[in-house]
Amino acid sequence: MKTAVFVTHAAPGIGGGHLARCLALAEELSSAGWRCRIAAPDLSFGVLPVAPGFERIVLPDGPLPDPARLAASLASSDLVVFDRYDVSAAHEDASPCRVLTIADGATREMRAEVVLDATPGREATAYAGLVPAGTTLLLGSSYAPLRSAFATLRPAALGRRAATGPPRRLVVGFGASAGPILEDAMAAIRSAAPDASVVAIQGKSPAEVARLYAEADLAVGSAGVSALERCAVGLPSIAFAVADNQTDQLAGLDRAGAVRALGPWDAGAEARLRAALAELRGDDDRRRTMAERAAAIVDGLGAARVARVVAAP
Helix, strand or coil: CCEEEEEECCECCCECHHHHHHHHHHHHHHHCCCEEEEEEEHHHHHCCCCCCCCEEEEECCCCCCCHHHHHHHCCCCCEEEEECCCCCHHHHHHCCCEEEEECCCCCCCCCCCEEEECCCCCCHHHHCCCCCCCCEEEECHHHCCCCHHHHHHHHHHHHHCCCCCCCCEEEEECCCCCHHHHHHHHHHHHHHCCCCEEEECCCCCHHHHHHHHHHCCEEEEECCHHHHHHHHCCCCEEEEECCHHHHHHHHHHHHCCCEEEEEECCCCHHHHHHHHHHHHHCCHHHHHHHHHHHHHHCCCCHHHHHHHHHHCC
16 A cells, blocks of 8 residues: 655644645545555644544644654655645655645745646746756646545536525635634625625535535635635635735636635725625626636646546556
């Protein structure tokens, strides 16, 4: 049996997107017969639930251990998946096996055999000079690693998007790192759409989140992994960047017409949100177009595509 180790993290300050991507890919590899281990600080395991079948390796809080020490803890593995911003080329070089690095942009030199960057519209030119010749680049939203529940619920969700009339079911979520933002957003939504049913997704399991997105008519939330999840089920959304690394993705989704991007969450965010809600709630055609374009960007099968690449002999 082959073994994959996912070196990642999650916390209220950084959100759960890194761990969510790793769990999606681990789910695919596990279904193909791989043994999957999740290496993260202990706090991470309280942010998102980790399936009992995945062995946990508890890393120290703070920065990653030095490359040699980390490599020793990864011995006897066939694949190491790095999804942390403090991973360095030295960590990748020291790895005892094949390396897949998940990135949100070409911000450093990489020494991985496979690089995954699911930012919509990302092109290979962004990584010129930063990766060795022969590195496999898996770029763009078709490789977005999402949990299988989104692909399962996608057909029924897309069938609901032709409905007309003001959206009645709204979901709101800004990831694990944005509790205060969530409270302010909920207040703005109740003010702008007092007749709507509003559900917050913070603290929900991946399966619950997938169901809520599939059944909703409109979403308000952040960019990042959750924005791609909403796209997979064709859910029109109003989105904010709540972290610097979300800016490129949000701009790409906005250009594609898949989201209504409102920039960063700042002092004027609530007013912009109320105005955007009033605009979108009264425009059936705009929401329908957003749903179609969102669904065209992400189909929910990205994790399976990535798994086939890394599992190849």
